[in-house]
Each structure stands twice: as structure tokens, then as C-alpha cells.
Amino acid sequence: MRILFSATPAYGHVLPLGSLMRAAVEAGHAVALATSAGARDTVGPELPEEVEFLAAGVMPMEFSLDAASRTGADPFHPGPELIGEIFGGSRVALGGAETISLAREWAPDLIVAEIFDAIGPMVAAALSIPWYQVGFGPATPAVITEIERVAASRYRDAGLTRAEPLAYLDPCPPQLQDPDWSNRVPVLPLRTQAHRRPRDLAFELPAFTNPARPTVLVTLGTIFSDPQVLETTVAALAGLEVNVIATVGSSLKDPNADGPRPGARTDGVEVGYVPFVPLGQLLDRADLVVGAGGAGTVLGALAHGLPLVLWPQGADQPINAARAAAAGVAITIERADEITSAVRRILEEDTFRDRAKAAAAENDARLSPADTVKEITEGALG
Structure with missing residues (x-):
């Protein structure tokens, strides 16, 4: 056909x-x-x-x-x-x-x-x-x-x-x-399957000094990837005992331009910045996701059984974030200063992860x- x-x-x-x-x-x-x-x-x-x-x-x-x-x-x-x-x-x-x-x-x-x-x-x-x-x-x-x-x-x-x-x-x-x-x-x-390329992706993800720490994936998607919002989000994770993988999306067009660099540190938190990488590959390394609430990110994270912290920036993101919060798989925030406490809460409370895993099990049955x-x-x- x-x-x-x-x-x-x-x-x-x-x-x-x-x-x-x-x-x-x-x-x-x-x-x-x-x-x-x-x-x-x-x-x-x-x-x-x-x-x-x-x-x-x-x-x-x-x-x-x-x-x-x-x-x-x-x-x-x-x-x-x-x-x-x-x-x-x-x-x-x-x-x-x-x-x-x-x-x-x-x-x-x-x-x-x-x-x-x-x-x-x-x-x-x-x-x-x-x-x-x-x-x-x-x-x-x-x-x-x-x-x-x-x-x-x-x-x-x-x-x-x-x-x-x-x-x-x-x-x-x-x-x-x-x-x-x-x-x-x-x-x-x-x-749902988080996006993966049909061919092998020759890209090495960050190796952290302390890989036992939880890994937070920060991704604003491919449209609302404002560099200031990205840096503010990453900075809000300072002081938490986590590793961070952050996607620059379209916020860093020129790889030689000033901007976040791989292997950076933010107040003791190791941050590995990456360009566009298929989401499935990133979620394999993550323990939770901090994002803007794009449908691909939300559904992909849940397919992996991962809870989320969502800070909507536009388009359908407020709807996706509201539904994820109502389902108990995410915390939705309105300001950058709410990120730290939201991430800490998801790391400490099993309820969010349990509900995300239930969503993953339902997805697997489809x-x-x-x-x-x-x-x-x-x-x-x-």
C-alpha cells in the first residue's frame, strides 16, 4: 500500500x-x-x-x-x-x-x-x-x-x-x-513512543562525576527555547543534589556563539548542555523532567514512567500542563522561583513517580x- x-x-x-x-x-x-x-x-x-x-x-x-x-x-x-x-x-x-x-x-x-x-x-x-x-x-x-x-x-x-x-x-x-x-x-x-532516530545517533551524552545522583532533564522543546528561560530554569536547580542534562533547542543557533557550554557547573550542580537529541535517548538517562509542557515531552516522559515539573510558555502547553497536574504526574508552576521546591517535592514523594509508572503501563498495553x-x-x- x-x-x-x-x-x-x-x-x-x-x-x-x-x-x-x-x-x-x-x-x-x-x-x-x-x-x-x-x-x-x-x-x-x-x-x-x-x-x-x-x-x-x-x-x-x-x-x-x-x-x-x-x-x-x-x-x-x-x-x-x-x-x-x-x-x-x-x-x-x-x-x-x-x-x-x-x-x-x-x-x-x-x-x-x-x-x-x-x-x-x-x-x-x-x-x-x-x-x-x-x-x-x-x-x-x-x-x-x-x-x-x-x-x-x-x-x-x-x-x-x-x-x-x-x-x-x-x-x-x-x-x-x-x-x-x-x-x-x-x-x-x-x-506513544518518545522520538528516536531510525539510524544510530553519533552523540555522546554528558558523563557526570557523580552518576548516582538523580538526573534532571531540562527541555523547553524546539519552539519556546528562550535562552534566558533555559538559564533561569537551570540556575533554579542549584543547591539540589542532582545532575542536569539541558537541551538548548533553538536557543543556541551558532555553536560558536556565547551561551551555555557542555560540562558547565551551576553552584556545584553539573550541567551537560546538548543540542537537539531525540527525546527517547535523553529520557533513557533521566529520573525526572523539567519542561514547558509540549505534548511530545509530556507524553514521552510518561511513556518512560517519569514525573514532570512544567512551566508552560505558550501554545498548547498550559492545557497539557494542567491535565498532567490533574493526573498527579506533574507539578505545574507559574514562576521560576517555584522550580526548586517542585523538583525537591517530586524527588522526595513517591506518589508522582508511581502515577507516572501507571501511565507507562497503560501506554504499553496500547x-x-x-x-x-x-x-x-x-x-x-x-
């Missing part, structure tokens, strides 16, 4: 599809990814080399600014209405037709689209083929409804009508999901990516 994955051109939207792409390749299917050309250099190395790129459309900054210019809204503090215009309006207008053209040539049998992606459903409608939708965190129905509403007008302009997906693939643990949430289509629980690919391909054949 020929499976076309479709995603917004950003790490947090493409990488949650990575395990399914890998499973599809291993099952012998032809696999392609429809996303903007500008994402090829960044996400390409994170995916199986067999994945073809159908490069169309523009990058997030361009379609976000386009939506903001049409609505007059602030693109850096978007509400549901602007998010709808960004993903359902501008991104579709600036890449939908080109993607359909490329997809006709590639001739997929099935589309798999992440939940913020409105182009995949458009391609499915244009080619009259089935599709599945993939979530990557707790459901945000108000936001998704706006994306679908705005996209519907773009579809009508193209003479198309969006069909419902055959199912929604849900990687979110029930502990984090809104108990009142329901979906219009069948829900298939999907096992359909693996390989079983999911088998299920969706058989479902597409009817």
Missing part, C-alpha cells in the same frame, strides 16, 4: 508520526510525507530514509503572519479563532493545491494526517481515498473545531467536501485526556505502531 502522511512543517507535528512511518516502512509499504520544503533539512534526518518528501507550501512563520495580517490578530498570542485561520486558512491556501497536485502524481492509497493538519483531509477528498487522523496530546476541541470550520470554506472554494476520517489514533493516556471529551469517529488507542499500521491498512481496504 502507498501511505501518504501529512503534517504541519514543525518538529512537534511531524515527529509524532515518526513511529508510524517507521512501522509502515518496515511492513513493506511505500511511504511519503507531505509538508513544506523548508522542513526537509530539519525533519528529514529524523525519519526513515525510505520516506519520500512531497514538498509543498510555506513554513509556519509565513502562514502565521499571513493569517495575522488578514485578521489583525497577534500571531504570537493566538486564540482559537486565529489558530483556525493559521492552520485551516492560510496554510491550506498557501499549500493545499500544490500538495494535491503532487499527491495525484504519487498516487497514495491512504492518507494519515496529524490533527492540526488540514491539507491531508483536503488531499483525501480530492483523490477520493480514505484517511486517518492522529492526535499528539490531550484533545483541544475548541481549537480543532475552528481549524475545521475555516478549512471547510477553503475546501468549498476548491469544489471539495471533507470526509470524516476512518478513525482517530489517540496517543494520549486516559489520565491526561479530558474526561468529557468524545470523538465523532472511532478512537484507536496508539502506544496498540504498537506496527499493530496500528496493520489495523489502519486493513481498515482502508474495507
Whole structure:
């Protein structure tokens, strides 16, 4: 079968599809990814080399600014209405037709689209083929409804009508999901796997002087990786008997620029700063996570049975953090001066870790990516 994955051109939207792409390749299917050309250099190395790129459309900054210019809204503090215009309006207008053209040539049998992606459903409608939708965190129905509403007008302009997906693939643990949430289509629980590259990563993680100390992974993700917030977060761990691995994300573009260096010390705490490294590899070394609350970080940590301290910075992070706190697997904070006590509490109280391990056990019982690919391909054949 020929499976076309479709995603917004950003790490947090493409990488949650990575395990399914890998499973599809291993099952012998032809696999392609429809996303903007500008994402090829960044996400390409994170995916199986067999994945073809159908490069169309523009990058997030361009379609976000386009939506903001049409609505007059602030693109850096978007509400549901602007998010709808960004993903359902501008991104579709600036890449939908080109993607359909490329997809006709590639001739997929099935589309798999992440939940913020409105182009995949458009391609499915244009080619009259089935599709599945993939979530990557707790459901945000108000936001998704706006994306679908705005996209519907773009579809009508193209003479198309969006069909419902055959199912929604849900990687979110029930502990984090809104108990009142329901979906219009069948829900298939999907096992979360923290991102790993399909090929070996030649990168040596920090070796600490005292490896017996708990290791704290500090990661703000790939978008909200403000260097000042990162340094403030790391500094707040001073005085605790821990080792720290901190990801610089996009906060240190030039490796020769001034900034945090590997092997640094902050008031006696050893800190190993690392560039972008697949999350799964980092979580293998961690005992707890301090982060901003991105869905990939939260779900990946729980898949490893690790509790979290979350300081939301934007986007869907406040929702993810609130759900994680309600599930008892995380402490959510609002200020940097709350970090120290939150980390100390998680290290000292077993309850957080016990609940995180329960989430990991529930995740392990879900359909693996390989079983999911088998299920969706058989479902597409009817």
C-alpha cells in the first residue's frame, strides 16, 4: 500500500508520526510525507530514509503572519479563532493545491494526517481515498473545531467536501485526556513512543562525576527555547543534589556563539548542555523532567514512567500542563522561583513517580505502531 502522511512543517507535528512511518516502512509499504520544503533539512534526518518528501507550501512563520495580517490578530498570542485561520486558512491556501497536485502524481492509497493538519483531509477528498487522523496530546476541541470550520470554506472554494476520517489514533493516556471529551469517529488507542532516530545517533551524552545522583532533564522543546528561560530554569536547580542534562533547542543557533557550554557547573550542580537529541535517548538517562509542557515531552516522559515539573510558555502547553497536574504526574508552576521546591517535592514523594509508572503501563498495553499500521491498512481496504 502507498501511505501518504501529512503534517504541519514543525518538529512537534511531524515527529509524532515518526513511529508510524517507521512501522509502515518496515511492513513493506511505500511511504511519503507531505509538508513544506523548508522542513526537509530539519525533519528529514529524523525519519526513515525510505520516506519520500512531497514538498509543498510555506513554513509556519509565513502562514502565521499571513493569517495575522488578514485578521489583525497577534500571531504570537493566538486564540482559537486565529489558530483556525493559521492552520485551516492560510496554510491550506498557501499549500493545499500544490500538495494535491503532487499527491495525484504519487498516487497514495491512504492518507494519515496529524490533527492540526488540514491539507491531508483536503488531499483525501480530492483523490477520493480514505484517511486517518492522529492526535499528539490531550484533545483541544475548541481549537480543532475552528481549524475545521475555516478549512471547510477553503475546501468549498476548491469544489471539495471533507470526509470524516476512518478513525482517530489517540496517543494520549486516559489520565491526561479530558474526561468529557468524545470523538465523532472511532478512537484507536496508539502506544506513544518518545522520538528516536531510525539510524544510530553519533552523540555522546554528558558523563557526570557523580552518576548516582538523580538526573534532571531540562527541555523547553524546539519552539519556546528562550535562552534566558533555559538559564533561569537551570540556575533554579542549584543547591539540589542532582545532575542536569539541558537541551538548548533553538536557543543556541551558532555553536560558536556565547551561551551555555557542555560540562558547565551551576553552584556545584553539573550541567551537560546538548543540542537537539531525540527525546527517547535523553529520557533513557533521566529520573525526572523539567519542561514547558509540549505534548511530545509530556507524553514521552510518561511513556518512560517519569514525573514532570512544567512551566508552560505558550501554545498548547498550559492545557497539557494542567491535565498532567490533574493526573498527579506533574507539578505545574507559574514562576521560576517555584522550580526548586517542585523538583525537591517530586524527588522526595513517591506518589508522582508511581502515577507516572501507571501511565507507562497503560501506554504499553496500547496498540504498537506496527499493530496500528496493520489495523489502519486493513481498515482502508474495507
